[in-house]
Amino acid sequence: MTRAPIPSSSPVAEIDLHNIASNWKALAKLGGSAETGAVVKANAYGLGAQKVSQHLYEAGCRTFFAAHIDEAIEVRKTVGSLALIFLFHGVQPDNVEAVIENDIVPVLNSLDQVQLWLKHNAPMPAALHVDTGMNRLGLQIKDLKQVQSTLPPNRIGWIMSHLACADTPNHPMNARQLELYKKVAAIWPHAEKSLSNTAGICLGSEYAFDLTRPGIGLYGGYARRDVFEPKNCVTITAPILSIIEPEPTIDASIGYGATYPVKPNQRLATIALGYADGALRALSNAGLVFIGGVPCPIVGRVSMDLITVDITNATSRTSVLDRVEFLGQHAHIDRQALAARTASYELLTSMGDRIKRVYYPSDGSGRE
Template identity: 45%
Template sequence: MSLSPHALVHTRNIVANWRAIGALVPGSEAGAVVKANAYGHGAGPVVTALHAAGCRTFFVAYVEEGAELRSIVGGDATILAFNGAGPDDANIVRESAILPVINSIPALKDWLALPNMPDYAVHIDTGMNRLGVRMEDVGELAALTAHAPPGHIMSHLVDSDDRSQPINERQLARFTEAASHFPEAIKSFSNTGGCFMGRAYGFDVARPGIGLYGGGPPAPAGVTALLPGMTLEAPILTVQSVSAGETVGYGATYTLDQARTLATVALGYGDGFPRSATNSGYATLGGIKCPIVGRVSMDLITIDVSDAPDLAKPGQFAQFIGAAVPLEDQARRAGTVGYELVTGLGHRVRRIYD
């Protein structure tokens, strides 16, 4: 019996989510964002499953991530690296056929000056003010690239989690205008939230990310809820009855107002589970909610199992993310987002693939 936490990674759910999100933007190809080790789920198995299901465009952050994927997907998929590439990356870009996303006019000039310049993409900044060629520089971009135009043009939505935000439509209008300068380029605009806003945001290639893994904004009305990409479980080590007035964990941050049954499980911030879930997160046993009591420590969490006494046994696994513990609900209780929760899970959490 293992006494360490594990994540059951549901590649079939991830593929089902990819198909469901893609269906919301008919006429667009559904790509997949698999950066940061497929959001902590394991890039190798996830990309293998998506590729087998028909996905042919993958997005990562770094060219090195892209090179690792190339050995998995072979030559029949497009891989784009959001953070771009410098001249020193030209060899790996060529060898692994990565499309770096160029994010500024100076970076573009450096890239265009390369001998035997590899193909590339360009990011247009339509409102994020983070990466990308600014809207006022799109004319210069078009002039500079007239002899070697980008194969892809993309932008990124600022607040697609809130479909009512006016900035979504402003960005759509800006991207449509900028993209008109590059009629032959493949255009990509929508993340998961963008896909939820419908066909107008889809363009040529949609790029769902967190939604593939069951997180992100709620699906719109009439759309089946996304499935969990993983189930995070940790084993109970001990179960004990503790009297009223006693405190739990470091710093005595939780005091029992009555006698309770507590279980200590093998999971902590050393595994990437956030310390900020102290006295706010929860686990489940057989679907019964068991709140976290006391401080999350490096290797251990204590949960109140008083409502599940028959299930709370040493060796029994408690669920911390999954069908009974939605990713975004757990993240919200920890004061963070689903992205951070799943990408932060460390190597001590063994991944098991279905």
């Protein structure tokens, strides 16, 4: 696979579209007979919704999920008229016309949205999102009789809900939500059923139903080695700007706030990457980068444009403008997220605009 030249002075994200498609296919296999969609909200988790949607469409994906109307319209323009595109946030007075015009399927989350959709008499059915325990978005169970009495069955094409604890496989809430969801879905037996995200797919076939909605698993997160081990999809590297060997005086320290003391015989590298680029401040004195496969800890506070790493154990040949891996095959996204006490979702979606995205295969054709 031909690699594009990498700018020597900037952080870069190399995004492997082939691996995203491979992860989608692996999750489709786990989902059995269910159709497998793709969640491409938040600019495909920071990796680029247009490129990702186009490549997944060419790989066979025909259903996509966005959160905001602008995202949904962008995907519609990218994949054409034959795909289904769902709008998680549903209809509002200021977007309902655009939803209809662009043939977007709204996910109705409240009685107000149900009434708005009914009022506009749109030609396509909507999806109902019923809250089975998340207590975030979704129609309440007590609302369902009113929905039955006002919204004709032919205006409802899908019944959806969302698992709160699927990333903890043995959590009792998973089974409770599954049973409640089955009861709700039985009210509209003609409608297709959709419950599972990536973690839900990994719970087993009984959670798959008719349509699954993988997100983070497409992009290399949520590894469950017993069930699903995604391929790495994004490698973020940045150059070393300077290397120093500071004197370990009594009060010598590294970075803002003097949170990390200089140690004897320590070799430090300053990297052109900071929290403006998605290297979360929570990785201060906690995260790792890799140089030539060698882990090098982040020391001192992450600042807006820079991080400092201890390269004492890296090869002595490490020099200015060598690139370090912040995310990738060695600096796995789940490992880095754990160090930051956050989720891999946040690491990806925090990726700043200064990071140049480079795509492979570069022509978007699916060929290598």
